[in-house]
Amino acid sequence: MKQAERLKNLPKQFFSKLVQDVNAKIAEGVDVINLGQGNPDQPTPVHIVEAMQQASADTTNHKYSLFRGKKELKEAVATFYKREYDVELDPETEIAVLFGSKAGLVELPLCFLNPGDKMLLPDPGYPDYLSGVALAGASFDTMPLLEENGFLPDYTxxxxxxxxxxxxxxxNYPNNPTGAAASQAFF
Structure with missing residues (x-):
């Protein structure tokens, strides 16, 4: 089957190549500390595993999830943001339940951009930002994140x-990959 043109326009998958390169070094006998992906290096805490086991055993969870996410989950997210960050969020209009942040970052341009529209991306930035731009048929300009600016974009x-x-x-702050933080005044 012939691939769609939009797939041919996707950038090379950065993390896939990184994993190949790391595995090649390991095969050569190099002792590699992999800082390339955000995978946990410790087991999931027991209380979380137990809560997941209980939720999995509950037959009310044995159905397709609601398209926009369970009300209780979105309310819990809003409560968490209020408690941890003192940020008020409307569970119905400001919280999206996704199957991962990467998917959301790739799909967001498809929701807001048409072919030929423009997007601004931080540089350096998360490599998968480029996939969403490509799929949307959009273009982008970069905003350099420089040390002399605290790794914040200089809009001027x-x-x-x-x-x-x-x-x-x-x-995104704390920023990936620089680790920089942005102040309330910056935003």
Whole structure:
């Protein structure tokens, strides 16, 4: 079967290549500490495993989940954000339940951008941002994250054209991969 053109336009999968490179080094006998992926290096805490086991045994959970997520889950997320970050969120309009943040980051441009639209991406940034841009048929400009700016984008370096044409911008703090934090004043 012939692949769709949109798949041919996807960038090479960064993490897949990284895993291949790491495995090649391990095969050569190199002692590798893999910092390339955010996988936990410790077992899941017992109380979490036990809660998952109980939830799995509950037959009310043996159905397809609701398209927009369970109300109780979204309310729990809103409660967590209020308790931990003092941020008020509306569970119905400001919380999306996804099967992973990577999927959400890739799919978000498909929800907001049309072919030819522009997006702003941090540089350095998460490699999979590029997949969403490619799938949407959009273009992007980068915002350099420089040490002299605390790894925060300097919006004054963006042209008026870039600012007016961009329909979506990705920011994440604490930043991956720099580790920088952004203050309330920055936002």
């Amino acid at each position: 370096t963006l042209t008026e054209e870039q600012r007016s044409q961009a329909k979506l911008m990705y920011l």
